[in-house]
Amino acid sequence: MRRIIAQARKELTQIVRDYRTLTLALLLPLLLLLLLGAAIALTVTDLPIVVQDLDDSPASRALIDAFRASITFHVVTLPTNWQPQDTFTSNTARAALIIPVHFERDVVRGFNTTVQLLIDGSDSNTAQLVSGDASQIVNDYNQRNAGSTRPAAVQAAMRLWYNPNRSSKKFYGPGVFVLALSMFPPLLASLAMAKEGEQMTIMQVYVSSISAHEFLLGKIFAFMIVAFAESLIMMIFLFTYFGLSLAGDPTPFLVATVLYAFCVAAFGTMIGAAIPNQAAAMQAVALGGFLLVFMLSGLIYPVDNIPPGLRWVSSIIWGRYYIEIMRDALLQGGGWPATWFKVLIIAVIGAIFYGLAWRSMRRMQVRA
Amino acid sequence: MFRVFQNVFNYRVLALIRKEFRQIRRDRLLAIWLIVPPALQLLLFGFALSATVTDLRLGIVDDSRTRESRELISDLTESRSFLASGYYASVDDLSAALSRGDLAAGVVIPYDLTRNLERGRQTTVQFLLNAMNANTAAIAQSFAQGVMQSYNAGLAGQGIHASFQQIAAPDVARRGLVQLNPAYLYNPGLVNSWFIVTGMFGLLLILNGSLVTSGSMVKERERGTIEQLLMSPASTSEIIIAKIMPLFVLLCFVAVLAVGMLKFAFGVPFRGGLLLVLGGAALCILCGISIGTVIATFSKSAQQAQLASFFVNPPLASLSGAVTPIEAMPKVLQALTIFNPIHHFVAIARASLLKGSGIGALWPNFLALGAFTAVLVTVSVWRFRRQLS
Numbered sequence: 043m044r045r046i047i048a049q050a051r052k053e054l055t056q057i058v059r060d061y062r063t064l065t066l067a068l069l070l071p072l073l074l075l076l077l078l079g080a081a082i083a084l085t086v087t088d089l090p091i092v093v094q095d096l097d098d099s100p101a102s103r104a105l106i107d108a109f110r111a112s113i114t115f116h117v118v119t120l121p122t123n124w125q126p127q128d129t130f131t132s133n134t135a136r137a138a139l140i141i142p143v144h145f146e147r148d149v150v151r152g153f154n155t156t157v158q159l160l161i162d163g164s165d166s167n168t169a170q171l172v173s174g175d176a177s178q179i180v181n182d183y184n185q186r187n188a189g190s191t192r193p194a195a196v197q198a199a200m201r202l203w204y205n206p207n208r209s210s211k212k213f214y215g216p217g218v219f220v221l222a223l224s225m226f227p228p229l230l231a232s233l234a235m236a237k238e239g240e241q242m243t244i245m246q247v248y249v250s251s252i253s254a255h256e257f258l259l260g261k262i263f264a265f266m267i268v269a270f271a272e273s274l275i276m277m278i279f280l281f282t283y284f285g286l287s288l289a290g291d292p293t294p295f296l297v298a299t300v301l302y303a304f305c306v307a308a309f310g311t312m313i314g315a316a317i318p319n320q321a322a323a324m325q326a327v328a329l330g331g332f333l334l335v336f337m338l339s340g341l342i343y344p345v346d347n348i349p350p351g352l353r354w355v356s357s358i359i360w361g362r363y364y365i366e367i368m369r370d371a372l373l374q375g376g377g378w379p380a381t382w383f384k385v386l387i388i389a390v391i392g393a394i395f396y397g398l399a400w401r402s403m404r405r406m407q408v409r410a
Numbered sequence: 411m412f413r414v415f416q417n418v419f420n421y422r423v424l425a426l427i428r429k430e431f432r433q434i435r436r437d438r439l440l441a442i443w444l445i446v447p448p449a450l451q452l453l454l455f456g457f458a459l460s461a462t463v464t465d466l467r468l469g470i471v472d473d474s475r476t477r478e479s480r481e482l483i484s485d486l487t488e489s490r491s492f493l494a495s496g497y498y499a500s501v502d503d504l505s506a507a508l509s510r511g512d513l514a515a516g517v518v519i520p521y522d523l524t525r526n527l528e529r530g531r532q533t534t535v536q537f538l539l540n541a542m543n544a545n546t547a548a549i550a551q552s553f554a555q556g557v558m559q560s561y562n563a564g565l566a567g568q569g570i571h572a573s574f575q576q577i578a579a580p581d582v583a584r585r586g587l588v589q590l591n592p593a594y595l596y597n598p599g600l601v602n603s604w605f606i607v608t609g610m611f612g613l614l615l616i617l618n619g620s621l622v623t624s625g626s627m628v629k630e631r632e633r634g635t636i637e638q639l640l641m642s643p644a645s646t647s648e649i650i651i652a653k654i655m656p657l658f659v660l661l662c663f664v665a666v667l668a669v670g671m672l673k674f675a676f677g678v679p680f681r682g683g684l685l686l687v688l689g690g691a692a693l694c695i696l697c698g699i700s701i702g703t704v705i706a707t708f709s710k711s712a713q714q715a716q717l718a719s720f721f722v723n724p725p726l727a728s729l730s731g732a733v734t735p736i737e738a739m740p741k742v743l744q745a746l747t748i749f750n751p752i753h754h755f756v757a758i759a760r761a762s763l764l765k766g767s768g769i770g771a772l773w774p775n776f777l778a779l780g781a782f783t784a785v786l787v788t789v790s791v792w793r794f795r796r797q798l799s
């Protein structure tokens with residue numbers, strides 16, 4: 043134990059001495075959190091929509107005003123002799139509402155009238171949102187104008203739980219937190235470990251009385267402390283700027299944070315031990331820490347949507363489970379019954395990383 | 411024109427280019443690193459990533475247990491959007507399942523549904539949606555509302571609505587309903603992968619281009635072979651042109667490969683000119699290579715170059731509109747995307763491949779991409795020269 047602490051202290055001294063890396067290690071995650079937390083979202087606002095009003099009557103203008111009042115759309119009127127598709131091909135609008143001639147006449151006479159909504163389908167998710175929002179606006183318009191005589195027999199009351207104003211920031215904030223935590227501590231750990239191999243200081247470790255386990259644990263503890271420092275800084279911003287708060291029992295989240303810090307530190311150490319070349323080790327961390335966690339952990343796109351043949355890839359991505367635990371702790375509040383399994387998986391993956399690190403450490407020893 | 415070409419590609423440059431090609435041919439690993447990961451990533455992400463909302467697990471509390479309530483439930487679950495995941499005895503059980511994450515949505519049908527329908531009274535059915543994921547919640551909400559609408563229309567068809575109209579005001583002053591008729595242009599089946607792969611295409615070209623370039627540039631310096639190049643009569647710009655050339659050719663090969671995958675693996679329709687996309691890709695590759703060169707000139711070792719890419723790549727990737735729509739970003743960040751070459755290429759690729767836009771609509775993007783390329787190439791030549799002297 044004494045030797046583990048000594049090793050961890052030595053490692054921390056090395057990190058603190060290189061103050062440039064230290065500031066980067068503490069500031070970069072924060073920058074990433076603020077930037078990506080704001081930038082990643084799928085729900086669009088202020089989407090440019092062109093309106094071609096062939097009727098130009100009070101009724102049609104009232105319908106356009108209903109669209110104008112929505113935060114999803116930003117209405118641009120289009121001269122009637124223009125083709126709405128041209129605004130799609132030049133990327134100036136994403137949807138076009140076409141109100142036919144005699145719109146008001148038909149509505150007042152009591153006929154049902156069809157208005158056309160052309161939607162640019164090249165971004166299919168946005169297209170779905172546009173169509174959903176537009177039909178809600180039109181429903182509301184009908185309710186106001188024709189509704190008093192036509193109550194719907196069965197009404198749907200929507201209750202949005204856990205994130206009532208559908209804030210993207212609250213959903214993606216915890217995810218980016220996990221992404222930052224999956225990138226930077228393993229990056230530093232892999233660099234430190236690869237440096238030992240590159241500069242052959244690992245020899246000194248071999249001749250000293252420290253065992254492989256003590257050496258690895260010491261290193262991992264040092265980078266766990268870095269991870270804790272990073273997560274503390276980011277957590278302050280999650281609770282203030284992102285407006286999140288603990289939703290339920292925080293213990294699964296705390297336990298998972300400790301385990302996840304171990305998991306990523308062990309991942310970095312494993313990479314560093316397996317690839318004793320700093321540049322190549324960094325590339326491996328970039329692939330594992332950034333690309334895989336960014337894309338396949340359910341951070342942006344739901345894991346459920348991955349086709350079953352490929353879903354196993356995401357079930358071995360360690361970040362995925364921690365993201366789910368974070369979201370549960372900060373939004374859903376399911377506590378242990380919802381998360382015990384995920385906490386366990388993080389522990390198992392961490393143990394596997396540790397085991398692999400230990401093995402490649404031993405192999406290095408044999409080679410040296 | 412030919413004279414200029416001859417001046418740029420004089421015999422010195424040609425010899426240097428031959429040397430670079432030979433180097434790459436010996437360094438098989440570099441060529442493999444350049445071609446295989448982007449191809450695999452495009453395939454993996456194209457097939458794996460999707461924002462489509464289908465099969466939301468729906469929990470049901472049916473307090474009514476009548477023909478009408480069962481009909482409503484089957485209306486909800488027969489679409490691809492909701493999947494009946496379980497029946498619960500009470501709302502408490504349902505909310506517990508929601509908070510465990512077992513369910514994505516829940517519906518609560520009151521005990522008096524049928525009685526109210528028969529008496530012509532309005533009934534409220536409650537939907538509980540797990541709105542953690544803002545996007546899924548928004549789409550699920552409009553799905554549910556759509557189903558309720560058609561359920562109501564069905565009731566009206568069965569004559570149940572007649573009793574409603576009796577209790578309502580007389581029908582004389584009734585205004586007609588406005589019906590929205592949405593049509594999805596360019597992608598009527600709403601295939602989500604088309605959006606993803608056209609975005610990933612640009613992302614991978616730039617990220618891989620810059621990464622490999624900075625790596626190979628730094629390597630030359632780390633080994634000290636750059637001094638030998640400097641001793642040769644070739645000028646710095648000639649050295650840079652020769653260095654860029656083979657990477658450019660290889661990345662162009664990657665681009666053609668990616669276009670092939672877009673066409674045959676993902677079935678992206680090629681509605682616009684292929685030349686437009688390839689021209690954009692070529693500019694995009696030059697941009698990526700110059701970003702890599704600039705990074706390489708600022709860093710002393712391969713390690714620093716990699717760290718710098720760690721710094722540059724995430725914002726470059728996330729502020730491009732390649733994987734998430736630009737319109738969903740805050741206004742300030744939206745303005746920043748015009749400085750992102752990935753954004754312009756992705757706009758070109760999407761508009762040209764999916765919508766058939768021509769150069770008449772896309773020239774601003776080409777202009778921006780060309781300007782970036784020019785600026786970045788100049789900066790990299792300037793940095794390179796300064797660093798050498």
